Amino acid sequence: MSSGIWQRGKEEEGVYGFLVEDIRKEVNRASKLKCTICKKTGASIGCVVPKCKRSYHLPCGLQKECIFQFTGNFASFCWKHRPVQVITSNKYRDTFQCTICLEYIEPIPTYNILLSPCCKNAWFHRDCLQVIQLCNFLCLIKSVC
Template identity: 30%
Template structure:
């Protein structure tokens, strides 16, 4: 029936240690008894709940090994190694209630790595769980004792997200987030000057080229379209006197011809280029199309060869051979 007893501390089933006070219905799990400030003794294996802990004041076990006094019996912590009691406040590092289950005094601490006491070298004691480790058994291993507080691998946790760690105060993800946050705080200062340096340069570039390009490309394109005319003109520009006599000598003849061909030749040439190819292709195709129909008529002629049935009509002419009926009349004649 004890398996169905509910622990008075965690309120879960499975409590097996009862309070030895008369008429007390409380039960506890062994770790919960230490965490709830119950008085425990290994000599008599008795447990008294916090309400009845005062009943143990007259016992020899109810003495602190440091102050050698009973003091507050609810503050006494039992060493699971030697069975001595210690006040939590009398220890170098005061123990919180959740740190009391399975606690061992400094003399009884065992290395959690090799399970040997720290006789030759002092143990590293975790500030969270009070477990001890040799410096060589700790993970990661250390050459010397830390100057400040230290946590074992089971108690190391990221200060940001609470994830368990090994050897650092923050996990890699949180370290990256911190680095990115620090980078973003420092980045805005260089960013604005970079944007400012870019914006004015872009504005200057756009302002300067905008007015000149329209006239220059427009004029260049118009002169580039006439093609050979502008190219011939620049050499004439080098000799200005040569340009004037040339238009004076043949202006009436060449000017009308120059203006007419650019207007007439370009329209005439594209139609000529487009018209001949389509005209030549249809001319070549029709003969090819006419030839196949000529062959079928040749195939149709065989029916004309079948005219032999027409010859039988002359063979059918034997009716004139029916003269035998004519002979009877000859018989009749004799």
């Protein structure tokens, strides 16, 4: 995973459309970048905000609660620039259950707790949503194969 590489080939070319030449260039580029979190080299992911110069490894970014968006162009937001869910109403005073795992959660949007923008009173753990997304993706692949 890297911020500095694009799929220039067809899906069956290279590695799922990532050309070998581009992968080599990106490995070389990343080898010169130092992670702002662990201070080691090889930080191939950078914050999408133009003036931000933070680079990090995927595990470091996850640990620091960076946001990674895998839609269209890969975008990553560092911990300072990540989007934050804003709830305008303070009507959420009771505890709610995560709609997926049914564990009780305090209805305060944080990095790990999200309110559905479309379903009334539907709260989720970020990890639960990501597991569901992965399962849906794998089911889609199985049905296509």
